[in-house]
Amino acid sequence: xxxxVAYLLILPVLLGVxxxxxxxxxxxxxxxxxxxxxxxxxxxxxxxxxxxVADMIKLFTKDDWVPPFADRVIFVLAPLAIAAGMxxxxxxxxxxxGLHIIDLNVGLLFFLAMTSLAVYGVLLSxxxxxxxxxxxxxxxxAAQMVTYEVFMGLSLMGVVILTGSFSLSDVVRxxxxxxFFVPQFAGFVxxxxxxxxxxxxxxxxxxxxxxxxTAGFHTEYSGMKFGLIMVGEYLSVILxxxxxxxxxxxxxxxxxxxxxxxxxxxxxxxxxxxxILMRAAIPRPRYDQxxxxxxxxxxxxxxxxxxVTGAVVLGRGA
Amino acid sequence: MIEAxxxxxRGGSIVEELLREYDxxxxxxxxxxxxxxxxRPEQLQAVLRKLKPKFPxxxxxxxIDERTRTHRNGQPESDFTVFYHLSALERDDDVRxxxxxxxxxxxxxxxxxWPNANWYERxxxxxxxxxxxxxxxxYRIMTPPMWEGHPLRKEHPARATEFEPYRMSQExxxxxxxxxxxxxxxxxxxxxxxxxxxxxxxxxxxxxSVHGVFRIALQLDGEVxxxxxxxxxxxxxxxxxxxxxxSWHSFIPYTDRIDYLGGVMNNLPYVMAVERMTGIDVPPRAxxxxxxxxxxxxxxxxxxxxxxxxxxxxxxSPVFYMFADRERLLSIVEAITGGRMHxxxxxxxxxxxxxxxxWETMVRDFLDYMPARLDHYDKMTTNNGIxxxxxxxxxxxxxxxxxxxxxxxxxxxxxxxxxxxxKARPYGGYDQFDFDIPIGNRGDSYDRCVVRxxxxxxxxxxxxxxxxxMPPGPYKADHPxxxxxxxxxxxxxxxxxxxxxxxxxxxxxxxxSECCAMVEATKGVNSYYLISDGGTMSYRxxxxxxxxxxxxxxxxxxxxxxxxxxxxxxxxxxxxxxxVDR
Numbered sequence: 010x011x012x013x014v015a016y017l018l019i020l021p022v023l024l025g026v027x028x029x030x031x032x033x034x035x036x037x038x039x040x041x042x043x044x045x046x047x048x049x050x051x052x053x054x055x056x057x058x059x060x061x062v063a064d065m066i067k068l069f070t071k072d073d074w075v076p077p078f079a080d081r082v083i084f085v086l087a088p089l090a091i092a093a094g095m096x097x098x099x100x101x102x103x104x105x106x107g108l109h110i111i112d113l114n115v116g117l118l119f120f121l122a123m124t125s126l127a128v129y130g131v132l133l134s135x136x137x138x139x140x141x142x143x144x145x146x147x148x149x150x151a152a153q154m155v156t157y158e159v160f161m162g163l164s165l166m167g168v169v170i171l172t173g174s175f176s177l178s179d180v181v182r183x184x185x186x187x188x189f190f191v192p193q194f195a196g197f198v199x200x201x202x203x204x205x206x207x208x209x210x211x212x213x214x215x216x217x218x219x220x221x222x223t224a225g226f227h228t229e230y231s232g233m234k235f236g237l238i239m240v241g242e243y244l245s246v247i248l249x250x251x252x253x254x255x256x257x258x259x260x261x262x263x264x265x266x267x268x269x270x271x272x273x274x275x276x277x278x279x280x281x282x283x284x285i286l287m288r289a290a291i292p293r294p295r296y297d298q299x300x301x302x303x304x305x306x307x308x309x310x311x312x313x314x315x316x317v318t319g320a321v322v323l324g325r326g327a
Numbered sequence: 328m329i330e331a332x333x334x335x336x337r338g339g340s341i342v343e344e345l346l347r348e349y350d351x352x353x354x355x356x357x358x359x360x361x362x363x364x365x366x367r368p369e370q371l372q373a374v375l376r377k378l379k380p381k382f383p384x385x386x387x388x389x390x391i392d393e394r395t396r397t398h399r400n401g402q403p404e405s406d407f408t409v410f411y412h413l414s415a416l417e418r419d420d421d422v423r424x425x426x427x428x429x430x431x432x433x434x435x436x437x438x439x440x441w442p443n444a445n446w447y448e449r450x451x452x453x454x455x456x457x458x459x460x461x462x463x464x465x466y467r468i469m470t471p472p473m474w475e476g477h478p479l480r481k482e483h484p485a486r487a488t489e490f491e492p493y494r495m496s497q498e499x500x501x502x503x504x505x506x507x508x509x510x511x512x513x514x515x516x517x518x519x520x521x522x523x524x525x526x527x528x529x530x531x532x533x534x535x536s537v538h539g540v541f542r543i544a545l546q547l548d549g550e551v552x553x554x555x556x557x558x559x560x561x562x563x564x565x566x567x568x569x570x571x572x573x574s575w576h577s578f579i580p581y582t583d584r585i586d587y588l589g590g591v592m593n594n595l596p597y598v599m600a601v602e603r604m605t606g607i608d609v610p611p612r613a614x615x616x617x618x619x620x621x622x623x624x625x626x627x628x629x630x631x632x633x634x635x636x637x638x639x640x641x642x643x644s645p646v647f648y649m650f651a652d653r654e655r656l657l658s659i660v661e662a663i664t665g666g667r668m669h670x671x672x673x674x675x676x677x678x679x680x681x682x683x684x685x686w687e688t689m690v691r692d693f694l695d696y697m698p699a700r701l702d703h704y705d706k707m708t709t710n711n712g713i714x715x716x717x718x719x720x721x722x723x724x725x726x727x728x729x730x731x732x733x734x735x736x737x738x739x740x741x742x743x744x745x746x747x748x749x750k751a752r753p754y755g756g757y758d759q760f761d762f763d764i765p766i767g768n769r770g771d772s773y774d775r776c777v778v779r780x781x782x783x784x785x786x787x788x789x790x791x792x793x794x795x796x797m798p799p800g801p802y803k804a805d806h807p808x809x810x811x812x813x814x815x816x817x818x819x820x821x822x823x824x825x826x827x828x829x830x831x832x833x834x835x836x837x838x839x840s841e842c843c844a845m846v847e848a849t850k851g852v853n854s855y856y857l858i859s860d861g862g863t864m865s866y867r868x869x870x871x872x873x874x875x876x877x878x879x880x881x882x883x884x885x886x887x888x889x890x891x892x893x894x895x896x897x898x899x900x901x902x903x904x905x906x907v908d909r
Binding site (some may be wrong): 041044045046047141142145149179211214222223225288289290292293294295296297298 | 529534536643889890891
């Protein structure tokens with residue numbers, strides 16, 4: 010892979026991901042509508058598919074208001090951090106054999122680092138809003154992220170042990186015989202839960218929790234800054250789905266009748282739909298219940314998984 | 328003679344004793360068969376304390392402005408009357424204690440005897456200016472803090488057009504703003520803590536989970552609720568005042584809007600009270616139609632509760648399924664009454680029209696469709712592990728606490744007491760029906776939900792019986808006061824023409840009397856206490872709503888829980904703000 014091709018890929022990936030994120034708003038609303046016995050947006054364009062254009066026009070033409078009591082600089086920068094952190098995460102995602110912006114030898118760590126960066130955005134937007142609901146949302150997200158970051162990282166170590174590399178392309182190639190969700194089923198389950206928590210989607214949307222905290226950390230946001238936060242949320246859904254595909258479901262691998270990139274996209278789309286279904290189906294646990302689920306169940310499961318994986322690999326090697 | 332009458336009414340057993348023990352006490356009968364006992368203000372505390380063991384629930388407390396009343400029916404001289412409606416649930420016994428007050432006279436507060444007297448007395452103070460001595464926080468509750476006058480006094484205007492054009496100076500605006508400033512101590516919040524900084528969070532009046540315009544001032548330690556003080560009055564529309572200037576007939580649509588999820592259920596206690604005062608017997612067909620429609624609205628209201636409860640616990644989808652089912656129900660209501668949420672369809676003496684052709688098919692289809700849906704919802708919602716963990720043990724109270732605070736309806740039955748007005752004191756023909764009273768045992772948010780879901784099933788059972796046994800006959804009583812009166816004979820003889828003309832143009836004249844009628848509404852006991860001074864309009868319309876009592880209990884049941892639990896508790900109470908503020 011020479012460096013020029015990688016540069017050529019940046020723009021398509023950026024655009025593709027942004028457009029998918031925008032489109033996802035419509036897909037999510039239609040899917041939720043389907044699952045909830047209603048129609049969802051179906052007025053703008055064919056099947057309502059241009060709804061997102063209408064939404065964008067609305068968001069862009071809204072008064073770009075910064076509350077006078079807010080910390081202006083951080084208030085403006087925080088949504089950027091959310092969206093930028095998630096976008097950076099896509100740099101290491103292998104969309105196909107050789108089809109990636111950069112194949113870092115610490116790709117997995119880079120992904121974890123970038124998603125953690127987005128957490129700062131959530132935290133700071135809650136803090137900078139200088140609003141009590143936003144503050145509570147920010148606090149919740151801090152606690153939730155600290156908890157779930159821990160075993161999000163740990164849950165992936167089994168995959169790393171099996172692959173022997175942090176490079177995501179290597180991870181995919183290592184799954185040529187068997188997708189990792191079989192040997193790493195516990196890791197897979199924990200990662201999906203942690204991914205949901207990371208994306209703060211419904212069962213784990215405590216930082217937003219509209220029924221408790223009105224809109225949580227983004228209560229004071231409107232216009233395109235709100236739009237950026239939403240885009241960040243959808244980006245994180247796509248990123249989490251892409252990572253599940255890459256790490257546990259063989260990435261671009263699949264029978265030859267479809268090109269690798271299509272396999273990757275199909276698998277990712279499946280997990281995106283799964284995330285949306287979770288949102289439609291499951292109620293929100295309480296804050297302390299979420300914490301105890303994390304520390305008392307998921308963390309031990311992750312550690313045992315890591316221990317067993319290590320033992321098996323050592324045993325085989327010996 | 329008095330004693331002979333007294334024994335046959337509710338509360339009669341206690342009247343004799345009270346008359347003997349308290350000097351100057353006197354007895355008065357009303358059309359509702361509940362004994363009224365007048366006592367002097369200084370005797371009140373002793374009387375209430377004496378009665379509490381026998382009548383454990385303070386069902387209602389309010390005042391009457393007597394200054395312009397002409398028919399006083401042997402009651403003591405007074406400018407204002409404060410009445411206490413006490414109820415013994417299990418014994419089917421009620422008594423009303425009345426105290427006559429002069430213009431400037433105060434009355435000892437009953438809040439030391441019944442905790443729920445607190446809000447009722449604040450309301451009576453706000454609406455009539457009655458001073459309750461010894462009340463812990465006698466502030467206005469419905470009107471804004473700087474409101475001038477007391478709305479339910481007879482001299483207070485009822486319409487905006489009776490006021491001068493409204494002007495607000497800057498100074499006055501500033502003063503108003505200052506009056507609204509949040510001072511925790513004024514709300515009875517203790518700031519006593521050595522190592523903690525409390526956060527005061529203003530939940531509402533505009534918040535997604537308070538179901539209307541309702542405000543709770545929260546004192547938080549982290550996310551733990553240290554204290555929660557409800558603030559109501561944002562939905563106050565003066566329904567009781569309107570009752571004093573609408574004819575007996577034209578007030579019916581206003582009742583619809585009290586518990587706006589209850590539809591015709593609100594009409595029922597009102598028309599029942601008027602019917603009892605005028606002596607109308609409702610024909611059986613009208614009775615069964617009323618019960619059928621009332622139960623439909625019970626289902627409809629409980630479906631809204633069920634959906635929003637799941638939603639407030641964070642489950643996104645159920646509310647859509649339940650609103651879709653409610654839509655089916657409302658389309659039946661629409662076919663029968665022509666209206667959906669506010670049909671205003673019950674009439675004094677019967678109902679608005681006869682049932683339309685084909686109503687049986689619509690009702691039967693719904694009855695066949697609904698049970699399977701409920702089973703599905705049980706699987707999805709009430710048996711969901713997360714929802715159970717979120718609501719079991721959250722916001723629980725005992726039967727005793729519930730009775731002390733005037734809790735009625737499903738929220739009372741969730742504590743394990745099988746008291747349902749439809750069984751305990753069957754009204755309007757409920758004694759003819761076979762149904763069970765679902766009860767809970769923990770009195771927590773989860774039980775309040777489960778009891779309501781089970782009530783939907785019981786209501787379906789009642790509607791099925793209505794469908795199978797709908798009696799033939801007229802849908803409105805053949806009685807001169809039934810409104811609007813039958814028109815068949817108006818073109819044949821002048822007497823019925825005159826009667827019809829007067830009843831339609833002026834409205835019926837109700838003989839001077841007092842009557843309280845109560846029903847088991849969707850959320851609890853809803854009663855209308857009507858006083859007629861022999862005119863075409865009510866002299867006083869007192870509306871006792873269940874939600875008012877239920878909200879008052881929020882501080883007690885939410886202290887020590889987290890914000891998320893508070894939302895669960897608020898959702899499980901199932902209130903409608905119009906039902907609180909009227």
